[in-house]
Amino acid sequence: MSALTSTSGTAAVRPTNDAGVDAPPSRSADVLVLGLGNAILSDDAIGLRVVRALQQRLEPGDPVVAEESEEMGLALLDSIVGYRELVLVDAIQTGTQAPGYLHEFDGDSLPTRRSGAPHFLGVGDTLALGRLLGLPMPERVTIFAVEVADPFTLGTDLTPAVQEALLPALERVWARLRSFRHADGCLDRSSR
Amino acid sequence: MNSAIQKTFNEGNLRANAAYQAAKRNITIDPITRLEGHGKIDIYLDDKGDVERAYMQVPELRGFEVFSLGRPAEDMPQITSRICGVCPTAHHMAATKTLDDLYQIEPTSAGRKIRELVYNTFVLEDHALHVFVLGGPDFIVGPDAPPAERNIVGVIGKVGLEAGKKVIGTRKRLRELIAYFGGKVVHPVLGLPGGVSKALKPEDLPKFKQLAKDGVEFAEWTNTVFKQIVLGNPDYVKMITSDAYTHKTCYMGMVDDQNQLNFYDGKLRVVDCQGKEVCKFTARQYREFVAEHVEPWSYMKFTFLKQRGWKDFVEGPDTSIYAVGPLARLNASDRLATPKAQAAYEEFYKTLGGKPAHHTLATHWARVIEMIYAAERIEQLINDPEITSPDVRRVPTTVPAEGMGVVEAPRGTLFHHYQTDARGVITMANMIVATGNNAARIAMSVERAAKGLIQGMKDATKIPEGLLNKVEMAFRAYDPCLGCATHTLPGSTPLIVNVYDHQRQLAHRLVQG
Numbered sequence: 150m151s152a153l154t155s156t157s158g159t160a161a162v163r164p165t166n167d168a169g170v171d172a173p174p175s176r177s178a179d180v181l182v183l184g185l186g187n188a189i190l191s192d193d194a195i196g197l198r199v200v201r202a203l204q205q206r207l208e209p210g211d212p213v214v215a216e217e218s219e220e221m222g223l224a225l226l227d228s229i230v231g232y233r234e235l236v237l238v239d240a241i242q243t244g245t246q247a248p249g250y251l252h253e254f255d256g257d258s259l260p261t262r263r264s265g266a267p268h269f270l271g272v273g274d275t276l277a278l279g280r281l282l283g284l285p286m287p288e289r290v291t292i293f294a295v296e297v298a299d300p301f302t303l304g305t306d307l308t309p310a311v312q313e314a315l316l317p318a319l320e321r322v323w324a325r326l327r328s329f330r331h332a333d334g335c336l337d338r339s340s341r
Numbered sequence: 342m343n344s345a346i347q348k349t350f351n352e353g354n355l356r357a358n359a360a361y362q363a364a365k366r367n368i369t370i371d372p373i374t375r376l377e378g379h380g381k382i383d384i385y386l387d388d389k390g391d392v393e394r395a396y397m398q399v400p401e402l403r404g405f406e407v408f409s410l411g412r413p414a415e416d417m418p419q420i421t422s423r424i425c426g427v428c429p430t431a432h433h434m435a436a437t438k439t440l441d442d443l444y445q446i447e448p449t450s451a452g453r454k455i456r457e458l459v460y461n462t463f464v465l466e467d468h469a470l471h472v473f474v475l476g477g478p479d480f481i482v483g484p485d486a487p488p489a490e491r492n493i494v495g496v497i498g499k500v501g502l503e504a505g506k507k508v509i510g511t512r513k514r515l516r517e518l519i520a521y522f523g524g525k526v527v528h529p530v531l532g533l534p535g536g537v538s539k540a541l542k543p544e545d546l547p548k549f550k551q552l553a554k555d556g557v558e559f560a561e562w563t564n565t566v567f568k569q570i571v572l573g574n575p576d577y578v579k580m581i582t583s584d585a586y587t588h589k590t591c592y593m594g595m596v597d598d599q600n601q602l603n604f605y606d607g608k609l610r611v612v613d614c615q616g617k618e619v620c621k622f623t624a625r626q627y628r629e630f631v632a633e634h635v636e637p638w639s640y641m642k643f644t645f646l647k648q649r650g651w652k653d654f655v656e657g658p659d660t661s662i663y664a665v666g667p668l669a670r671l672n673a674s675d676r677l678a679t680p681k682a683q684a685a686y687e688e689f690y691k692t693l694g695g696k697p698a699h700h701t702l703a704t705h706w707a708r709v710i711e712m713i714y715a716a717e718r719i720e721q722l723i724n725d726p727e728i729t730s731p732d733v734r735r736v737p738t739t740v741p742a743e744g745m746g747v748v749e750a751p752r753g754t755l756f757h758h759y760q761t762d763a764r765g766v767i768t769m770a771n772m773i774v775a776t777g778n779n780a781a782r783i784a785m786s787v788e789r790a791a792k793g794l795i796q797g798m799k800d801a802t803k804i805p806e807g808l809l810n811k812v813e814m815a816f817r818a819y820d821p822c823l824g825c826a827t828h829t830l831p832g833s834t835p836l837i838v839n840v841y842d843h844q845r846q847l848a849h850r851l852v853q854g
Binding site (some may be wrong): 190219 | 687
C-alpha cells in the first residue's frame with residue numbers, strides 16, 4: 150500500500166503527493182536515520198546520542214541523513230515523509246530485558262492501533278496515516294530500541310548499562326546501513 | 342518463665358522471617374514491578390466480589406528542582422520547554438511569565454500580544470491533535486469499534502479523506518506560525534523577561550491573516566463534525582451523561598477581569614459544584630489557595646483547595662477537590678470573549694442541562710469549543726494594528742529574588758515558581774502541572790469506572806480485557822501526562838491492572854503496552 154509510484158531513479162526524484170497537504174520536501178538522500186528521545190531525561194536520550202555519534206561517521210556522498218528529533222507522534226510525519234528507508238533509534242522500556250539490550254523491530258510489525266493517554270501517535274499509525282494521505286512514506290522501516298533503566302529523571306547522563314550500550318548500538322545501526330544496497334555505494338567504504 | 346518468653350520470641354521471629362522470605366520471593370520473581378514507566382491500577386475486591394477501592398499510580402518526572410539549581414533563570418523557558426515534547430509552548434510561556442515576575446517587569450504591549458497570539462495558536466493546534474488523533478477517535482469512530490479502528494486512520498474513514506487532509510494541513514500551518522516566532526515548535530525560543538525576541542514583519546502579515554481566517558473556519562467545522570457524529574448519537578450522549586463518568590467537584594480556570602476565559606493571562610477563578618465562586622487569585626497568591634496532599638499509595642501529589650482543607654476523595658458542595666482543563670475552564674468562566682465561541686458555549690450548557698457541567702467525557706466537546714475561542718482570539722490579535730510593532734521588549738533593570746507565573750496549558754492550569762540569588766541564579770524551582778491539579782479527580786474517575794464495571798466478581802480471572810478500555814476512557818479525557826518519556830514505542834498506553842481478592846492476594850493481572 151505504499152504511496153510511492155516510482156521506486157527507481159535517484160533519491161532526489163520523488164513523486165508529487167496528491168494529498169494537497171503540501172508539497173513534500175525533496176530529499177537529498179534515500180535513508181533517514183532518526184534518533185528519538187528527550188535530551189535531558191537521562192536514558193531517554195540514548196537514541197539522540199547514537200545518532201549524534203553516527204553523524205560523525207557519515208561523509209558527504211553517503212545516501213544517509215542522520216537527524217535527532219525530540220518530537221513525537223504526528224510531528225514525526227514531517228520528518229520522515231519523502232525518504233525511502235527509515236531507521237529509528239529510540240529508547241524503550243519493556244522490562245523483559247536488562248538495560249542496555251538492543252531490540253530490533255521491523256516497521257511492519259508495529260501495531261497500527263489507537264494510541265492511548267500519552268499524547269502521541271505510534272510510529273505504525275504515523276506511517277499508515279501518511280500513506281492514507283498519499284504522501285511518499287518510507288517503504289521500509291527498521292527500529293532499533295535500547296532497553297533503558299531510567300527515562301524519568303531530569304539529567305544529561307546515561308545510566309552505566311545504557312552508556313555501555315551506545316557504541317554497540319551505533320555499530321548495529323552502521324552494519325544495517327551498510328547492508329542497504331545503494332547504486333553509488335558510498336556507505337560501503339569502511340571495513341568497520 | 343524465661344523459657345516461655347524465649348519460646349514466644351522464637352515463634353514470632355520465625356513468623357517474621359517466613360513473612361519476609363515470602364514477600365521477598367514475590368517481589369524478586371516479578372519482572373513487571375521493574376516497569377516504572379507503566380501506569381498502574383490496583384483494584385481491591387471485597388468478599389462479595391465488588392470493588393472496595395481502586396488506586397491509580399502514574400510515573401512521574403523526577404529531579405526538576407535539582408536539575409534547575411545553579412542555572413541562570415533566563416534559561417528556564419528553554420529548560421522547561423525541553424521537559425516535555427507535548428506541551429513545550431505551555432512550559433515556555435509559564436516560565437517566561439515567571440521571569441516577568443522575577444524581574445518585576447511588564448512586557449511591552451506588542452510583546453504581550455505576540456505572546457498571546459503564539460500561545461493561542463499552540464492551544465488550537467494541540468486541541469486539534471487531541472480531538473482528531475488522541476481522545477476523539479473513541480467518539481468519532483465509536484467506543485465499541487475494534488481498537489484497531491479507533492485511531493486517526495479510522496477517523497479519516499469516518500469523516501472522509503478530504504477532511505483528514507484539512508486536519509493535517511491546518512495543523513501544519515499553525516505549527517509554522519509558532520516556528521516563525523519561536524524557531525522550533527518543540528523548543529521555542531521566544532519569551533524573554535519583558536517581552537519577546539522577535540517582532541512580526543508587516544510583509545509576513547497577510548499569510549497569517551489568512552491562516553487566522555482559515556483557523557476559525559476549521560474550528561467551527563470541527564464543532565459541526567463533533568455535533569453530528571457524537572451528539573447525533575443517543576448512545577454516546579447517554580454514555581457522556583452517565584453516572585460512571587460524572588463527578589461533582591470544584592473547577593479552576595483562568596479568567597480576565599470580566600470572568601471571561603483567557604489561556605494566557607488573568608486571575609485563577611475557582612467555582613464550586615453549584616457554579617458559585619469559591620475564590621479568585623493571582624499567580625503570586627497561589628500558595629495561599631492551593632496545597633498538596635500525599636497518599637501512601639502514590640508518589641503523585643494531589644492538589645486541593647487549601648482554604649477548605651483536605652477532605653479525602655469526596656465530591657459535593659464542600660469538596661476541596663478541583664479539576665482543571667477544558668471542561669473546568671468553561672465551568673469557571675462566566676462567558677467567552679469571542680462571539681462564535683460564546684454561541685457554542687451557550688449551546689454546550691443548554692444541551693448538557695445547565696452549568697456547571699460535571700460530565701468528564703464532555704471535556705472532549707469543551708475542547709472543541711476552546712478551539713473556536715482560540716481561533717477567534719488569533720484572528721483578533723493578528724488584525725490588531727499593534728501586532729507588527731517593533732517595540733517587543735523592555736529590558737529589566739531590577740535585582741531578582743522570586744517569581745511566580747501561570748498559564749492555562751491545553752490540559753489545565755500550569756504554575757511555575759522560582760527563587761534566585763541576586764545574580765538571577767536559580768536557588769529554588771517548583772512547578773505544578775495540569776495532571777497534578779487533576780490528580781485527585783482522575784483517581785476518583787478511575788475508581789468510579791472500576792466500581793461500575795466490576796460487580797459480584799467472585800473469580801477475578803473472569804474480568805474481561807475490556808476493563809482496560811473503559812478505565813482508560815475515564816482518564817483519557819483528562820489527557821494526563823504519564824511521564825513524558827519513552828513514548829514512541831510501542832504506541833499504546835503502558836498500563837498494568839492488578840486485581841486483588843478480599844484476602845489481598847493478587848488474583849488477576851492485565852498488562853497493556
